[in-house]
Amino acid sequence: MCVFCERFGDPEIGGGLWYLNPRNYGRQLYRRKRPGAAPSEFGRGYRGAATTADPLEIRNDTPDKLPELVNTWWANLDKTRPAQVIPLEDAIKVAALVHPFASMMCECRLWTRAREERNEAVYSCGGLGAGMLKWERWPERYKGGINFMSYEETKEWLIKWNTKGMVAILMTYGAPYVGGLCMCDYPDCGMIRMRLDVGVGCLKSHHVAIVDYDLCNGCGVCVQRCQFGALKFEISTDKAHIDQYRCFGCGVCATGCPRGAISLKRREEIPALAEVW
């Protein structure tokens, strides 16, 4: 069980997974602020620039201080806005759970690649919950607008991006309030990049990928799809190998495998990986 499941999961709902607990969608929105109280943690540091600047400066100029930063971040998970990688099946379950679900322009790719997604066909970022109704009120601020989708459309949208090789990441805006479900890749996506390069930002999923060596024929498709550098193709055995410690359990390799040789296994079933997040 990850930190979130222990604190925010319900053992009777969705097998204890925190993101399948409906309580975590919109909890913060219904909390009334006391008059004169300080602004809540919700929404604080929304601007990506403000939250990513400091770790990157440390990584660039004084990398010796990085372990300290990483330890502080992990000790204060509930005060930051962490994300978690989830496999496609769980993303579809989340889509069934929440309403409304809307796709929109990815702000990470706008920053790193100046890629402007200005129509429904290319929106790769997903927002969910009642917070989306706010974006609709501010079409000018939210560049390109947003596209509200039904459950069937959301499912198609998730499968479309998964087929292209994007990883589903559940974004929290002040844990455990879930506000987004983005389809990300490395290095353009900020969350994956912060985790791989700096060590903060997002948690691994509750799964790890396992290769069935009897079925694997060494075609190498999965190696191209891995965004985390966990997969490598070994020439001498003619099989794909997964570094389980680096595996984030997104399942993108499994959906791309033409022979169905890769399957996802729960992290808890492997003792060495049970506490690796």
Next chain:
Amino acid sequence: MYIPINWKKAPKIEIDQTKCTVPMYCKLCLQACPQACFRVTEAQFQRFIEQDREKLGDFVLTAPYRYDCTLCNVCVEVCPVDAISITSEEDTDDK
């Protein structure tokens, strides 16, 4: 928990902001960099107002991910106004 170790010194990427004026409109270096070291940000955040990508000074080009730079010099070659210069700290060290 994964903490990256044994990293190299981050190269210095200097961007001449007087030459690089419309990075969001030009975007050549942003799309050419294999390591995605660059990032374009709004020069100033104004609520409810969308910045104009063709207007001078609305967007600023920065290189916050310069630790990933491999000194391939693609951005220097691709820049139409010669605004980018890269120096590696290893060159200046006496080690």
